[in-house]
Structure formats: C-alpha cells, structure tokens
Amino acid sequence: MAEMQSPQSPGQSVNGELLLLWSLPVMGLLWALAFFTFPGFVQPMSPALTADQVAAFYRDPHNLPRIRYSMIVFNWFGVALIPVLALIAMQMRRMAHHTPILSYCFIGCIAGGPTLFSIATLYWLMAAFRPERSPELIQMFNDMAWVTFTSQVGFLVAQSVFLALAIQLDRQARPIFARWLAPFNLAIAAALVPAAFAALFMDGPFAWNGILSFWLKNLAIALWMVVMGCALGQAIHRQRRERAAAA
C-alpha cells in the first residue's frame, strides 16, 4: 500500500473546478426551461387518463414539438449533474474520515440517478416518435416514462444519506460542510421516499402527478441543488484561499 500522490498537493492548480461549479446554475436554467416546455409537467399528466386520452396528448400538434424539444434538452443535459456530484465527492475525500468508504458509496450512486432519468426521456421520445401507433402502446411507453422518472429516487436517497453520514463524521474543528447539512440531507432523502410508491395510486398525493410524488419530490431535488451548490461553492473557495495562503 504505497503512499499515493495526494490529488490536492499544494501548488497544484485546481483551475477548472470553478468552471464545473458554475455549470450548475447554467444547467439549472436549462432544466427549468425544459421543465416548463414539456406540456406534461406544468400540469402534470394524470395516470388516470385512458389510453385514448394519452394518445391524444401525443397527437396534439401543439404538444408534439414541445415534448420532443424538451426531452432532447433533458437528454442532453440531465447527466450534467454528474460533474457537480463529482465535485462533492472530491470534497468528501478531504473530510476527516478514517477510510474513503463513504466517498466510494457516494461515487457508486452518482451515475444511477442521471442514467435512469436519461432512460425516462427515451421512453417519452419513443411515445412521441410515432404518435399514430396504437393508443395502448403509446400508453405503455408513457407509463414506462412516468414510472421511471417518478419512482427512481433510490440513488438520490442513498447518496443523500451517505453524504449526511459523511458530514456528520467529518470530525474536525472546521468541517468541510456545515454540520446542519447532515440533517438537511436526511430530510431531503425522506422527502423523496413517497415517490417510490407512485405506481400504487391513480390519483391523490402519492400518484405520479400528486403533491408528494411530483411536487414535493421535484422541489426537494431543486432545493438540494441550490443548497448543496452554495455549500460546495463555499468549500471550494475556502480550499482555494487556504492553498493560496500556504503557497
């Protein structure tokens, strides 16, 4: 077990980190744009629609281009969350832990959420590809898209819990992330859990267009990005100041 070259040895340039960090608000803007473009989100589509109603949604000449363009943007940039998660993993490696195990746990979760979101956009694009297909087939692709998009919260739940543990166990005078971010991450994880059960309900707060499975879940993810984005920015700037002082 040879001593490895520390990735943060003094004097080594970390330029580029800020670029990745500031990609978050830019991407956030694009995600918001795509969100409001997709006609199925602003008034979330009900799972109680019949196959014919779902087919009519995709056949509507006003909807079809908005479905396609919004999903192309989501497919392009949904995975752009990964660089920000990688920056968080870098900060986890600086925490006062005994082992890198929690950062391995976090890294293991990073790809899952964006991958599943990307698969969901493919199902939406498949439903929109040939709207003349039988309504039952369109409904099945629409179901696959919504179930994948709504219920696949597992990686986000696990990565929030692992991050909460990492912050809690970062036992040093000035921890990398503020201590209150540990319970904050646990609260976000808890807010995402109801969406996992969305397929059980055709209406009400748990249905995929409901207040818990749609609004609470998506607002929790947005809030997490804003809060963790700010905390990450502070941590990176502090790291740069410390390095500049040491140089």
Add this chain to the structure above:
Amino acid sequence: MTAALARPVAAAAPATSRLGRIAWNWRHNPKLELWLAWYTILVFYNIFGIVFFVMTRSQPPPKAWWSLPRMVQWFADNEWGLLVGFGIIFAMGAFATASTALITYSIRRMSVSPAFAYTYLILYSLAAVPGMLLTCIALVVGAMRLDRDPALMGSLYDMGFIAFSGTMGIFLVGSVIWAVAILLDTNRIFPRWFGYFNICNALTEVVVATCVIEKSGPFAWDGIISFYVNMVVFGIYTGVFITLLRKMIEREDFTAGSPLSQHRRPHAI
C-alpha cells in the same frame, strides 16, 4: 488540515450499557465507517430477499413458457406485492452501493493496481440499473394496469425476467476482476479459495445465457440450471463474502503506530 485530523484514536473504555456502547462506538470507534457499510449490506440483502422471494413472488421466477392469460393472471395474483415490494426497492435499493464500496475498499487494501478497485466500483455502480431496476420497473408497469392488452403484458413480463437473469456481463467481468485481484494479492486481504469461488460465480453468468433463448426446460430462466444452480451458488457466494468482509473489518488495525493509522487522510488508501 493535518493538525485537525490528528485526533486521538484511542479513548476511554466503552460504557457497559448497550446504549452506552453504541454511543461510545459512534464517537470513538475508528472502524465506524466500515461497520456502517457492513450493516447496510446486511440490511439490504435481507430486504432484497424478502421483497423478491416473499412479497413479489418474482423469485423463484414464474414460468417462461406460460400463456399470455396465465402471465396476466400472475400480475393479478401479485399486484399489491409487486407495487409495494418494488416500491421498497425503488426507495432503498441503491443502498446496495455500500457493498460495492466495501469491496472496492478491500481491493484498495490489496497489493494490486488501484485500477482493479476502480473497475469494480464502476461496474457494480452500473449493475443495479439493468440487473434489478429495469426488472422492477417493467413488472410495476405491468401490475399498475391489469386491464392492459395481454400481448403488452407479456412483453413487460419477458422484459422483467430477461433483464433480471440476462444482465450477465457486469457480474461476469466484475467477479473475474475481484478474483484476479484476490489471487494476485500478497497482503492476504481475502483467502485464495475465495478467489476461485469468484470464478465459480462468474461461470454461473456464462451458464445462464441460455435463458434469453430457451422458453422451457432446465435452461429457461425458471429452469433447474439457469435458475436453481445459479441461485444456490449466488446465495452461498453472497453469504460467504459478507462473512469475509466482516472478518476483514475485524482484522483492520487503526491503532496508533499501525500502518493504517499513518493514512488517516482518506485519499491515501
């Protein structure tokens, strides 16, 4: 930074009460992070077993040769189990990464290149999506609308079970990577026989390939070869590696002066 990290590892003896011991370990046990990961693995595999074998009845799998009405009947018989059980998997299935992370750590402690550890970490980060979640999604979409066209229900049924048994490469290559690391390792983190056992586990992924072709008999996804032999090997394999990981954690030495205590900056491991 370094000064802040240099906190004492040894501390006063743990209290005698159960709660007191837990509090002491939370505060002072240098292996806490490893134990948290280990217990997460234990909880995950127990819930995984209950959901797949008891709640959803998707293991042992229903027959590949069933007629469409019989498949629809299977969805109807297990409607609530599928929706609730896989909801539980959707909520907590990703905690399986604790297992990936602990095994990655074990490979990092071996005398082999870190490339083995990172290969394992990346392969198994991918594993859950095709190997578990696509299955659950297809079966949940089937169970949520039982009045769907039976032909589509049959497609969802096939998609579910072929994704589950037919996701082979990740586990095949992953087991071989772990096996080679164990066999080359001079630090003896894992016993050599477990390296060979990994090869056994990899071979089951070769044998199972017939399940994407055969619809009945021993080589179908529910058959004696493709399911039962596989499941027995995988079950024993999982039990064994969980035990060996426990033994590894018990052996790890973080006391002052030991080699690991020199590496308290985590990226040194």
